[in-house]
Amino acid sequence: MFKPISLYIGLRYTRARRSNHFISFIALVSMIGLTLGVAVLITVLSVMNGFDRELKNRVLGMIPQASVSSTEIITDWPDLAKKIAQHEHVKGVAPFTQLQGMLTAQGQVSGLMVNGIEPQYEKNVSIIQDHMVAGSIDNLKKGSFGIVLGKQMTDALGLGLNDSVTLVLPEATPSPAGVVPRFKRFKIVGIFSIGAEVDSMMGYIALNDAATLLRLPDGAQGIRIKLDNIFLAPQVAQDIVKQLPSGFYSSDWTYTHGNLFSAIQMEKSMVSLLLFLIVLVAAFNIVSSLVMVVTDKKADIAILRTLGASPATITRIFMVQGTIIGVIGTFSGAVLGVILASSISTVIDWLNTRLGWHLFDAYFINYLPSYLRWQDVAVIVVVSLVLSFLATIYPALRAAKIQPAEALRYE
Structure with a gap:
């Protein structure tokens, strides 16, 4: 079965156990960070959407x-x-x-x-x-x-x-x-x-x-x-x-509850920005992980170059590897975020009942609402994938610039 050489080697590098366990650990941390960032962002946005919806449907359904x-x-x-x-x-x-x-x-x-x-x-x-x-x-x-x-x-x-x-x-x-x-x-x-x-x-x-x-x-x-x-x-x-x-x-x-609605919108924007920074940090972890992989694989890169692999092929190999980390982390986070957003209201209500908490007595509603918007999920997934892909460019270009003679001199 035909496979593009860059895709085939990129997948092999992703699946293979590395001799340097620290590099494997950094790659795993990058994937977990991306997963948690995406999951938390979906969950928090769903909660903010829930507050926004409850304000419109319940509170504004009772007052003029x-x-x-x-x-x-x-x-x-x-x-x-x-x-x-x-x-x-x-x-x-x-x-x-x-x-x-x-x-x-x-x-x-x-x-x-x-x-x-x-x-x-x-x-x-x-x-x-x-x-x-x-x-x-x-x-x-x-x-x-x-x-x-x-x-x-x-x-x-x-x-x-x-x-x-x-x-x-x-x-x-x-x-x-x-x-x-x-x-x-x-x-x-x-x-x-x-x-x-x-x-x-x-x-x-x-x-x-x-x-x-x-x-x-x-x-x-x-x-x-x-x-x-x-x-x-x-x-x-x-x-x-x-x-x-x-x-x-x-x-x-707007005279009676306008400030509350504006506060929810502002908090939603600020929280979204802060949580996107978490996703951005996780994407930068992909950069550090791939830089160390490139350093670790200098000999392999040199051999591939001597066998006729072009710089573009080397670039694509490491872009594939980094993109796979991003894809797995993003979609794992999306699945986890959808599950959390769908169940968080029930979980918090159960905890309030069982433990006697009164977490939301100070708010305009006395429970934690959650409203999952698939448009938000799609935007978060796309942005996370784009950031993950962009994070692979610098390490991949650095790998393509490795000279075979220099890399093999001390091998």
Whole structure:
């Protein structure tokens, strides 16, 4: 069977046991370094992609992507919602009224952002209905004073479905005993679990109940908007406000969570750069390994030259050898990285449960997400292979310049 001489000898050099074990060790270290660098880079990028995806799907699925509010209560909000929905980038609209308060139950107190909503509209702009673990937002009816809370909140207060909880509003009410805050008793009619910080800071009541608590006419403070592209939120919100009468103003997710998204993007870029340096160091190890191989194989190179091998053939022999180290290291790292990226969320969750760790309580989600993008894997593999190939050029050219007479003089 025909084999190109450079490929055949390059493969023989790779498979053969060298008399100099130190050179073999350096080659092995180069391969392992490349494997670990590629694997860690794939895993870390998958985790950063996971945080990015969870921010978009979970957190931005609960808070308004964009909103249009008024300085006065909007009594004709259905007409306004219908007008906003005609915008080409708007996928859904829903009325809302917001108020802040504190929940008290069984001696426990916790702050809460309360959203007054219309359930049939809210389903078009929020993912809450898809993450209900008990009850439903459809149970929020006018005058019933029901409330939907996050699981983290109910667990902290020791409450469950159909239990009662007291909402304390910051507005003070004059009384014969002096100025006291306002209280209202609510019944828990639904519990949701997003797995993010909103579980412990957001609650939902009926839109008209919110107006009653604030002593306002039936209506809404604003219209929440869901978009087909969240990055167009500032522009779309401003465009909508320009088409409305004075008194309306816009807001979007970049005001509340824009810094978090920018931080994730910056960390992803910086971590990627640092980990690519690990791959680069591993590729430079290939250079040192091949330089020592060339030094060790001077006699073999001289014999091949005397037998008629051209400098180009010698160059290709050592490029083959270095490229094989790069290929094995890269693809081993890619396989290991894909396995780690696919299983790291499960492993970390298991460790948190078994060891009682709370590694992610300080983040906007309480678990480690991972999202493997095959585009990232392909880019990492290609860059690693290119670096490995470039690392073979200098040692191979150095091998081609060896003069047979000089190499064999002391043999």
